[in-house]
Amino acid sequence: MNESHEYGLQDDDARDESVPGGRGPGHGGQDLPGEPGGWPRPAVAEQLLNGEDVADTDPRTAEVAGLLAAARALPPGRPQDEAAVLDAFRRASAAGSGARRTAVAVPVVRGRRWRTARGPRPVRLLVGGALAVSALGGVAIAAQGGGLPHPFGSSDGSTHGPSAPAPTGGGTGTAPGLPRTPGATTGSASPSALPGTGSPTPGTVSPAPGVPTATGTRGLCEAYTKAEREGTTPEGSVIARLAEAAGSAAGVDAYCAALTGSSPAPGHGHGQRTAQPHPGASSNVPVVPKSATPTGASVRVAPSAPRHK
Amino acid sequence: MGEARLHRHTRMDDEALGDAVARARAGEEAAFGVVYRELHPMLLGYLRGLIGDDADDIASETWHDIVRDLGAFRGGGQSFRGWAATIARHRALDHVRRGRVRPRTTALDESVADMVAERTSARDSEGAALENISTARALSLIAELPKDQAEAVLLRVVLGLNGPMAAEVLGKRPGAVRTASHRGLMRLSERLRGAEEK
Numbered sequence: 001m002n003e004s005h006e007y008g009l010q011d012d013d014a015r016d017e018s019v020p021g022g023r024g025p026g027h028g029g030q031d032l033p034g035e036p037g038g039w040p041r042p043a044v045a046e047q048l049l050n051g052e053d054v055a056d057t058d059p060r061t062a063e064v065a066g067l068l069a070a071a072r073a074l075p076p077g078r079p080q081d082e083a084a085v086l087d088a089f090r091r092a093s094a095a096g097s098g099a100r101r102t103a104v105a106v107p108v109v110r111g112r113r114w115r116t117a118r119g120p121r122p123v124r125l126l127v128g129g130a131l132a133v134s135a136l137g138g139v140a141i142a143a144q145g146g147g148l149p150h151p152f153g154s155s156d157g158s159t160h161g162p163s164a165p166a167p168t169g170g171g172t173g174t175a176p177g178l179p180r181t182p183g184a185t186t187g188s189a190s191p192s193a194l195p196g197t198g199s200p201t202p203g204t205v206s207p208a209p210g211v212p213t214a215t216g217t218r219g220l221c222e223a224y225t226k227a228e229r230e231g232t233t234p235e236g237s238v239i240a241r242l243a244e245a246a247g248s249a250a251g252v253d254a255y256c257a258a259l260t261g262s263s264p265a266p267g268h269g270h271g272q273r274t275a276q277p278h279p280g281a282s283s284n285v286p287v288v289p290k291s292a293t294p295t296g297a298s299v300r301v302a303p304s305a306p307r308h309k
Numbered sequence: 310m311g312e313a314r315l316h317r318h319t320r321m322d323d324e325a326l327g328d329a330v331a332r333a334r335a336g337e338e339a340a341f342g343v344v345y346r347e348l349h350p351m352l353l354g355y356l357r358g359l360i361g362d363d364a365d366d367i368a369s370e371t372w373h374d375i376v377r378d379l380g381a382f383r384g385g386g387q388s389f390r391g392w393a394a395t396i397a398r399h400r401a402l403d404h405v406r407r408g409r410v411r412p413r414t415t416a417l418d419e420s421v422a423d424m425v426a427e428r429t430s431a432r433d434s435e436g437a438a439l440e441n442i443s444t445a446r447a448l449s450l451i452a453e454l455p456k457d458q459a460e461a462v463l464l465r466v467v468l469g470l471n472g473p474m475a476a477e478v479l480g481k482r483p484g485a486v487r488t489a490s491h492r493g494l495m496r497l498s499e500r501l502r503g504a505e506e507k
Binding site: 038039040042045046048049050051060063064067068070071072073074075076077078081082084085086088089090092093248250 | 320333336338341342345346349350351353354365368369372373376377379443444446447448450451462465466467469471472487490491494495497498501502
């Protein structure tokens with residue numbers, strides 16, 4: 001279990017199996033799946049991955065099926081998290097019935113995927129991607145040295161546009177009511193945070209500095225922010241009015257941050273977020289990303305930089 | 310671990326999930342609760358495989374993003390799983406990038422197992438704690454795979470994504486993800502066998 005593994009620096013095309021020490025005992029690399037005599041056969045592998053019952057006499061099949069079944073037996077999360085999310089949902093819905101429907105731009109059906117439509121920004125993405133790659137490269141290296149026990153050191157998946165509906169970078173990162181909101185606006189600061197991907201709720205974006213109707217709501221914002229800081233729930237009426245002012249419940253954080261100047265990163269999260277929300281496009285099954293797009297291509301190349309250490 | 314008869318999370322089928330998502334989008338709180346309880350454990354498992362201890366926090370962030378953007382989501386159950394996974398994944402990446410993942414030299418097993426056992430023993434009766442120790446171990450074994458394999462296996466197994474959707478989330482070619490996931494299984498088997506021999 002403590003064989004040395006290499007996390008992160010390789011992308012999908014890299015031959016992970018060539019990593020020294022990564023192989024189990026008694027295998028020299030010729031027993032690859034799909035090869036004659038190799039386990040698992042592709043059909044078996046797919047059945048295992050699908051969680052289907054597999055009729056296979058090889059004992060390895062049952063062993064791995066057991067392992068995967070265990071991995072699926074997931075415990076529930078923290079009750080307080082559920083409460084917080086449900087609460088956020090409630091508030092978003094309350095605000096949504098009025099303000100949100102009108103304030104939120106209609107999703108643009110452009111492309112066939114559920115990621116957000118967004119303007120061209122290949123350059124930013126490229127730069128962001130490069131930064132992310134170096135940052136993550138460092139993590140990955142650290143992982144190798146320090147035994148960071150998870151696979152998430154690499155950037156190869158992180159920055160390609162195609163798979164990025166990610167509100168991650170969204171100016172509002174988190175919704176009101178979540179104690180951890182301070183990170184909300186900061187999240188948007190990250191250059192590789194898939195600019196534009198994050199902003200399916202324009203409401204979060206609009207209340208940038210210079211919001212005209214600001215004065216009256218400042219007090220509300222202060223109350224709201226204070227409650228947030230103290231981890232208490234702001235009063236419903238406060239939230240409702242702020243949500244109205246902000247355009248959506250989800251936009252309250254950004255709105256207040258802009259208004260009170262308390263934003264950790266006031267410059268982010270607005271202006272450039274022209275993206276329209278629209279994870280959905282029209283299909284239920286998103287089409288495979290066209291990785292040949294400029295963004296996809298640029299990012300795909302990037303990871304090779306830190307790879308040779 | 311010869312037996313494959315462990316408790317299996319009975320997963321909603323995609324149609325039912327898609328239906329719940331649609332109702333949640335329309336503002337139905339109960340439906341959102343259904344979606345949450347269906348997906349949250351999976352997101353947690355996935356995130357635990359990616360970033361370990363901070364999974365709960367990042368899952369929370371993910372959900373708040375989901376709530377915020379739900380109105381704009383279009384798609385069925387499978388695509389919702391993929392969407393949520395993508396958000397979680399980017400959240401996790403942000404987290405990593407912010408340097409908030411502390412490198413740990415201790416094995417993931419211990420910390421996660423302890424945490425999970427603690428959590429579940431407090432809540433469940435019927436020996437769920439035991440089962441969840443194996444869950445933690447299983448997740449940690451998967452997490453120790455080479456990254457591309459680990460992610461592919463987690464998405465397929467824990468989140469219930471089909472191959473194309475997993476590829477979509479990872480932004481990779483389906484063939485590459487398929488290969489990675491198959492190799493991951495092979496390596497998991499080797500790990501298991503290696504562990505048993507000790």
